[in-house]
Every structure is written in structure tokens, then in C-alpha cells.
Amino acid sequence: MVDFKYLPCLLTCASLICSCYGQDSMGYVLNKLKQFEKDLRHLKQGYHQMKRQLHHVSRLLSDFQNETTVFHDSLLKKAGMSDRENSCDICMREKHQLEKVLQTCDANTANLKSQITTLKETCQSQMSKLTSNVTVSPSTPAPLNVTSTSRTSVSTTTPRPEEEKSRILIAPIWSSTPHQFRQLNIHSNSLSVYQYHTLKQVKCIAYITKTRKLLIGLYNPDKIVSSTLDTRHVTVLREGVETFGMAVDEDRDIVFISTYQPRYSISRMSTQGKDFTAIIDLSKYGSIPRQIALDTKRRRIYGCNTGKLFTVTYDGQGLTTLATGSQVYAVTLDQTAGVLYYGVQKKLMKMTVSNNVSTEVTTLDAVPWNMRLYRGTIYYSSNGSPIVGAVDVTYNTVAYTLQSVSVKGSSTNGMCLIP
Known part of the structure; x- marks a missing residue:
């Protein structure tokens, strides 16, 4: 039990009262002290409970502040998106340009694949030609x-x-x-x-x-x-x-x-x-x-x-x-x-x-x-x-x-x- 700073005073008073009123009053004072101690324990429990609740509320407040910050950032981001949406014409032009670039890239990729295939065939054909003697028509001098x-x-x-x-x-x-x-x-x-x-x-x-x-x-x-x-x-x-x-x-x-x-x-x-x-x-x-x-x-x-x-x-x-x-x-x-x-x-x-x-x-x-x-x-x-x-x-x-x-x-x- 935590010491109570007024308890010595109370005991002193109780001692004086006892000396003054005699033995009959002693029982009454002791009962009052017991009741006081009981009330004191309840007060201590209430104090610790209030302390736990304060900690819980502090944690909730911190969480709320974090959520508020996130919400604020979200609002700013939405505001930025709104500003960009207000530039609809620019966005549409950029979209069309990107679509054209992608189409060109796809076409270039397909063309490049075709060229690679043709190049492989050509290289194989030329290697075959180079391994044999080049012949010219009889009407052409060697x-x-x-x-x-x-x-x-x-x-x-x-x-x-x-x-x-x-x-x-x-x-x-x-x-x-x-x-x-x-x-x-x-x-x-x-x-x-x-x-x-x-x-x-x-x-x-x-x-x-x-x-x-x-x-x-x-x-x-x-x-x-x-x-x-x-x-x-x-x-x-x-x-x-x-x-x-x-x-x-x-x-x-x-x-x-x-x-x-x-x-x-x-x-x-x-x-x-x-x-x-x-x-x-x-x-x-x-x-x-x-x-x-x-x-x-x-x-x-x-x-x-x-x-x-x-x-x-x-x-x-x-x-x-x-x-x-x-x-x-x-x-x-x-x-x-x-x-x-x-x-x-x-x-x-x-x-x-x-x-x-x-x-x-x-x-x-x-x-x-x-x-x-x-x-x-x-x-x-x-x-x-x-x-x-x-x-x-x-x-x-x-x-x-x-x-x-x-x-x-x-x-x-x-x-x-x-x-």
C-alpha cells in the first residue's frame, strides 16, 4: 500500500482522543480508521484506472493525428488531380500523342522482327554462296x-x-x-x-x-x-x-x-x-x-x-x-x-x-x-x-x-x- 502523508497526523489525533475519552472510544476510532483505509484503497484504484484511460486516450489522439495527416495529404493529391483534370485538353493531346508513339513503336518492333528474320535468311544464303565458287554465264569472261x-x-x-x-x-x-x-x-x-x-x-x-x-x-x-x-x-x-x-x-x-x-x-x-x-x-x-x-x-x-x-x-x-x-x-x-x-x-x-x-x-x-x-x-x-x-x-x-x-x-x- 502506498503511504498516505496524513496518516501520522490521524494516528496522533486518534491517540489523543483515546487518552481523552478513554477505552470506550478506542473501538470507535479504530473502526473509522479501517473505513478510511478502505476508502483510500478505492481512491488508489480509481487513480490507476484514470491513468490507464488517459494513456488510452493519448494513443487514440496520436492515431487520430496520423489519420488527419493522411487525410490532408489525400486531399492535396486529389486537389492536384483536380487541377490536372481541369487541363483536359492538354491531357487528351498527350494521350493521343502517346497512343501514336505506341502504335509507331509496335509497327517498328514488328518491322524490326521482320528485318531480323530476313537478315538471318540472307546471311545463311550468303554464307552458302561464299562457300561455293561463283560461276558466271559462259557468255561472260571469267x-x-x-x-x-x-x-x-x-x-x-x-x-x-x-x-x-x-x-x-x-x-x-x-x-x-x-x-x-x-x-x-x-x-x-x-x-x-x-x-x-x-x-x-x-x-x-x-x-x-x-x-x-x-x-x-x-x-x-x-x-x-x-x-x-x-x-x-x-x-x-x-x-x-x-x-x-x-x-x-x-x-x-x-x-x-x-x-x-x-x-x-x-x-x-x-x-x-x-x-x-x-x-x-x-x-x-x-x-x-x-x-x-x-x-x-x-x-x-x-x-x-x-x-x-x-x-x-x-x-x-x-x-x-x-x-x-x-x-x-x-x-x-x-x-x-x-x-x-x-x-x-x-x-x-x-x-x-x-x-x-x-x-x-x-x-x-x-x-x-x-x-x-x-x-x-x-x-x-x-x-x-x-x-x-x-x-x-x-x-x-x-x-x-x-x-x-x-x-x-x-x-x-x-x-x-x-x-
């Missing part, structure tokens, strides 16, 4: 052994499915014997016969991607003809025109032609052969104009005439000599990078068109007659040599031979790229 720098493929990277149709169409120049063009398949570096044409005296070939048509310049009789890619039928576009170079601006439906008959000039016509006109007379500028390349963004023509590299606008203005040399026959342009590639004898040169500064890239195995830039690689045919070579200008500058294409009656090959 290719010569390539040089020590020859490679079995154009690129060291794995070919993509869309490259399966990429090829170089090769036509022997000046050959008087009817022949079939040769086809160099870029993805596998395999040579085959292009069966659709037996034209002779070819001077120049070009390709129109949108209409999938070939443009072919012929000699004796002098004319430019056109044909769809896989047919023997040809349509005469212009007569009395001899050319060593043609370039096509497909967006504007213009074919630019470097002519030496009826005179040295740069001429133009539509892809259907209409509206033929000379834009500049080059009779007094030098030798026969050769290959040309186009900057379709700046509407400029780049060309060469054996001794000079030059440029002129689409309308024949601003004729400018960019470089000089000997045996300058071939030129091609990287329009995106603003770099012009051209040949001087057996050297591959490059020029930054913004400042007309030339540097040597590498030495080639032969004098280039035509050049085409495709996916970071320059492909070139040769003057006085049957080889078709390549230079990977993206990763290295080592020239290598793809194929040797020797045809009776010609030691020079014209070419065009069919992407």
Missing part, C-alpha cells in the same frame, strides 16, 4: 584474280536487308560487239549478267530512282535512250547527242548532260527528253566535258573536262575552275557533308566545297572513269583497266578491287548505281 588488297565484300558491317537489291550496273565503253551489261551485287560482291540489254557502243549510263528507269547514251548513231529497269525495250529521248556524263535532279525532273556533240556544253532536258537546251557553251573552256555531279540544294553542277574541275549554276552562270590536273574524268559529291571527291590520274582527291581546299585521300589501282558515293563508300570504274574498285571513305581510305570485268572490245567500263 573475272581476273583481284589484287592483294581485294576484299570479299564492300563493307565490313553486316548487310542490311534493303541492301540486297543494291547493285552496280557496268557497261563496257566503246565496245562494238553486242554485249550484255554486267551486274555487280554490292551486298555479296558477286558478278552476274544483266540480261535485259545487248546494246553496243555505250558511252554513258545513269539511273532514275523514282521511275526505275535507265538513261543510256549511245554512239553511232548518237542518241540518248531510256528503258525501264528490267526490260529490253528502249525509247529514244534525244538524237544527235553524244555524252560522257549524265546526272539527274529527280525532285525537279531535270537531267543534266555533259555533251561533246553537237558541241562541248552542259545541257538539260526533262526525264522524258523534253525541253532540251544547252545552259552553257564550253567550246572554249577546254577538252571534252566528262562526268558531272549535282548539288540539288544549292542548284549547282560540278563537272570535269580532263584537265579541270569546275562548277556552274543550274542556269549556266558563274563558271568557276576549282582545281586543275591531268586525267580528271570522274567526280562525285557528298552533299550532306559538303565534300567533293574527284580523280586526278590515279589519285583520289577530296575538296571541301565551302572553301575549295583539296587534299589527297588515297592512291587508286587505276585512273577512275566514273565515281558513285553510296553509304560512305566510293565505287569507281576505271579508264583503260577492267577493274571496279571501292574506297571506304567513312572508316578508312584504303582502296581495294571489287571485281575485274573484262569484255571484248573494251578496256574501260562505265557504271551507274542502282540503290
Whole structure:
């Protein structure tokens, strides 16, 4: 029992009372003390019970405060959601954009799976081809052994499915014997016969991607003809025109032609052969104009005439000599990078068109007659040599031979790229 601080006083009083009133009163006082002690115990029990209830109420208060905080946070979150819901138009636009992105992703994923499947099949097919000897039709002379720098493929990277149709169409120049063009398949570096044409005296070939048509310049009789890619039928576009170079601006439906008959000039016509006109007379500028390349963004023509590299606008203005040399026959342009590639004898040169500064890239195995830039690689045919070579200008500058294409009656090959 807990000590009660007034108990000594009560006992003292009780003692005094007892001494005063005698023995009879003692029993009465003791009974009162017992009753007092009983009341005291009840008071103590009430105190502990009240203490437990206070602790319980404190715990409930704490829980209530926590619930209040959660409720407050919930209200704030709902308020934020309400604010966003007030921007319904923005939400709907974002939803539609996300749906479009998801649809595009699904389509891209499906397309990627399809490409992976095609790529696996292509790789298996090419591995099968590479393990066997490449055979050429009896009408086609067997290719010569390539040089020590020859490679079995154009690129060291794995070919993509869309490259399966990429090829170089090769036509022997000046050959008087009817022949079939040769086809160099870029993805596998395999040579085959292009069966659709037996034209002779070819001077120049070009390709129109949108209409999938070939443009072919012929000699004796002098004319430019056109044909769809896989047919023997040809349509005469212009007569009395001899050319060593043609370039096509497909967006504007213009074919630019470097002519030496009826005179040295740069001429133009539509892809259907209409509206033929000379834009500049080059009779007094030098030798026969050769290959040309186009900057379709700046509407400029780049060309060469054996001794000079030059440029002129689409309308024949601003004729400018960019470089000089000997045996300058071939030129091609990287329009995106603003770099012009051209040949001087057996050297591959490059020029930054913004400042007309030339540097040597590498030495080639032969004098280039035509050049085409495709996916970071320059492909070139040769003057006085049957080889078709390549230079990977993206990763290295080592020239290598793809194929040797020797045809009776010609030691020079014209070419065009069919992407």
C-alpha cells in the first residue's frame, strides 16, 4: 500500500482522543480508521484506472493525428488531380500523342522482327554462296584474280536487308560487239549478267530512282535512250547527242548532260527528253566535258573536262575552275557533308566545297572513269583497266578491287548505281 502523508497526523489525533475519552472510544476510532483505509484503497484504484484511460486516450489522439495527416495529404493529391483534370485538353493531346508513339513503336518492333528474320535468311544464303565458287554465264569472261588488297565484300558491317537489291550496273565503253551489261551485287560482291540489254557502243549510263528507269547514251548513231529497269525495250529521248556524263535532279525532273556533240556544253532536258537546251557553251573552256555531279540544294553542277574541275549554276552562270590536273574524268559529291571527291590520274582527291581546299585521300589501282558515293563508300570504274574498285571513305581510305570485268572490245567500263 502506498503511504498516505496524513496518516501520522490521524494516528496522533486518534491517540489523543483515546487518552481523552478513554477505552470506550478506542473501538470507535479504530473502526473509522479501517473505513478510511478502505476508502483510500478505492481512491488508489480509481487513480490507476484514470491513468490507464488517459494513456488510452493519448494513443487514440496520436492515431487520430496520423489519420488527419493522411487525410490532408489525400486531399492535396486529389486537389492536384483536380487541377490536372481541369487541363483536359492538354491531357487528351498527350494521350493521343502517346497512343501514336505506341502504335509507331509496335509497327517498328514488328518491322524490326521482320528485318531480323530476313537478315538471318540472307546471311545463311550468303554464307552458302561464299562457300561455293561463283560461276558466271559462259557468255561472260571469267573475272581476273583481284589484287592483294581485294576484299570479299564492300563493307565490313553486316548487310542490311534493303541492301540486297543494291547493285552496280557496268557497261563496257566503246565496245562494238553486242554485249550484255554486267551486274555487280554490292551486298555479296558477286558478278552476274544483266540480261535485259545487248546494246553496243555505250558511252554513258545513269539511273532514275523514282521511275526505275535507265538513261543510256549511245554512239553511232548518237542518241540518248531510256528503258525501264528490267526490260529490253528502249525509247529514244534525244538524237544527235553524244555524252560522257549524265546526272539527274529527280525532285525537279531535270537531267543534266555533259555533251561533246553537237558541241562541248552542259545541257538539260526533262526525264522524258523534253525541253532540251544547252545552259552553257564550253567550246572554249577546254577538252571534252566528262562526268558531272549535282548539288540539288544549292542548284549547282560540278563537272570535269580532263584537265579541270569546275562548277556552274543550274542556269549556266558563274563558271568557276576549282582545281586543275591531268586525267580528271570522274567526280562525285557528298552533299550532306559538303565534300567533293574527284580523280586526278590515279589519285583520289577530296575538296571541301565551302572553301575549295583539296587534299589527297588515297592512291587508286587505276585512273577512275566514273565515281558513285553510296553509304560512305566510293565505287569507281576505271579508264583503260577492267577493274571496279571501292574506297571506304567513312572508316578508312584504303582502296581495294571489287571485281575485274573484262569484255571484248573494251578496256574501260562505265557504271551507274542502282540503290
